[in-house]
Amino acid sequence: MRFEQQLKLLISSRHLFIYILTNEEERLEHVISRLVCQEFDSNIYSWDFIDGYTNNPNYLGYAQRNPLAALEFIETLDFSSTKVFILKDFHLFMNDISIIRKIKNLSTKLKNINFNIIIVSSEINIPILLKDRISLIEFPKPNIGEINSELKRLFSVLNIKYKLDLDNLAFACRGMSMDFIRKLIAKLVFTQQSPSYIFHLITEEKKQFIKQTDILHFCSVSNTLQDIGGLFCLKQWLQKRSNAFSKQAQSYGLPIPKGLLLVGIQGTGKSLSAKVIAQHWKLPLLRLDVGKIFGGVVGESEKNIRKVIKLSEDLSPCVLWIDEIDKAFNRFTNNSDSGTSNRVLSTLLTWLSEKTKQVFVVATANDVLSLPSEMLRKGRFDEIFFLNLPNLQEREMIFQIHLMKVRPLTWKQYNINHLSKLTNSFSGSEIQQSIIEAMNNAFYEKRDFNNNDIINAISDIIPLAFTDHAKIESMQEWAKLGKVRLAS
Incomplete structure (x- = not known):
């Protein structure tokens, strides 16, 4: 239901207190004025803390710096005609006991009167004692x-x-x-x-x-599909959905893509893939700092996740990248925070399943085995991809990509096939690091780096796969069982 229809219904059905969430006071006042004039022929009274009542010459400046007087003023007026009152930033005073009591009294006294009191606020702050007396709606951003x-x-x-x-x-x-x-x-x-x-x-x-916001970050991306070595199945999946957010796709009846969960040990290209998705689909990329969701104040974490959801929906279509989601929602460590993680997780999972806005979520996890089982259920994400260690062919592509970036004219001089055979069990980032190390050593000796420099650098690197071998084997078993899909 559109906002104006919602507001019209509340006013028509004599909801006395209406709480509207918005940062656009001026635009909201214009919408209210137009609706009231066209549908209800009502008088409008507008109040703010500094100037008091402003738009009626008979009461100009009344109840300045006095929110209680602003409410008391309402019951002094003639009850025979329809009236609408707009109280700006009134949420800041609603925890005061005198304000709570006055709202309760007005709810009883004016329940059969054609008055509507609209509280305009940029955040939700409705005391528990008033939740059953106030109707909350949100004023959407311009369509x-x-x-x-x-x-x-x-x-x-x-x-x-x-x-x-x-x-x-x-x-x-x-x-x-x-x-x-x-x-x-x-x-x-x-x-x-x-x-x-x-x-x-x-x-x-x-x-x-x-x-x-200090929670979301707008990422500038320039990476393309050609910057990913391997991951052929993942790239094919992305290419098939290149126009999934277009008007033509909607007309065709295609559902909006929900998102991907990318799992694998560090350095296998999960973060790079998130950036490439945004670039390939020509969508803005928002990165969520999961650690900043959780605050020390009671209720702050839940408020932060709702803020993230609202911001990402406001800026849709977009890609929301949730990096290392396993560190925030770990089924082995979430039992000692009084249920905060579970409540935040519940909000996130409900949104993932039911969202209708064009927000494509890319979540990455290093240890998928620690994630809550409900996150892995079908329907949360369109697909779960396992980014395994690169095979020989993929390692050759990774060497070629990185060498072409640093030596675009002479990269063919390097024995890529031999280097790729030496880097079995290396991740993509470890291959890149071996090239960087070789360059540093050669630069120190004031010469260009060669094959031997890379070979020496390779011998000094202990692949992370040696320590995470059990995780890799477990994910390979999951892939065989069809629980996850291989990205390669």
Whole structure:
């Protein structure tokens, strides 16, 4: 149900206290005014802590810095006509016992009166004693249609002559407030840059917006499928779904892809794969710092995971990368935190199963055996891929990729086949490290590095697979049983 339909239903059914969650006060007031004028012919009274009541000349400045007086004022008015009251930031005062008591009294006194008291807040803060008296709804960010209309209006008013595809521009602005969009267009006009510059501005503004959360990080990616050595099955799976988020896919009836769980020991390419997915599908990549979800204050962890979900949905379509998820949700160590991990996990799993927004989740885990069994259930992710150690052919590809980056003209001089045979049980990152070590040694001696330098570096590296051999064998057994799918 659309927001305006929800609000109309609540007002019509005489819900006295309506709590609206939003950061866009100005846009919300405009929507409320339009709805009230068209459907209810009501008077609107607006209050904030500093200025008191502002939009009625008879009560200008009344109840300044006095939230209790703002409520008392409501019951002094004529009950015969319909009225709507907008109280801004009122959630900051709702834990006061006098405010709680007054809201309860008003709920009884005005239950048959055509009054509606709308509390506008940027966060949920409803005392337990009032939960059954207040209806909570969320004011969504502007949709594509609203953004497109506003862009057309701004381009017309500002007489902007740039030839831009407004549909693509509106799509890029999705998840941002209308105020952000207006400032963005103002920057474009002021800087007088090329039309393509606006997309760079959008990316930079989103980076700053996400950075403020201190939980999500906006990742810039440049890696392509060609940067992955091997993992043919995973790459084929990704290529088949390259257009899964397109309008054509939706018209075809394809369900929105949920996500992938990538498992394997460190250095096998899980993080690189997450970056490549975002780049190949041309979607923004958001990285979740799982450790920062968990806070010391009671209820903070649950609030943080809800914030992550909301942000990622606001910025959809996007890729949400949850790195090393096994460290946050470990079935062997989650029994000593008073159930916080289980509650956060429950919220995450429910969202993974039921989400309808275009958020593709890529979770990576080094030790899948420690993950809770409910996370591995079919339906949470589209597929679970096991990234095994590279075979000989894949090791040759990995050597070639890294040598071409550092020696694009002379990489064929290196005996890649011989080097690949020497690196059995090496991960991709360990192969890369052997090249870096060889380069450092040769650079110290003021010469170019050669095959022998890489061979010497290989002999000094003890592969991580030697210590994680049991995990690899277990995952190989899982692959045989069909519990996970081999990425190679």
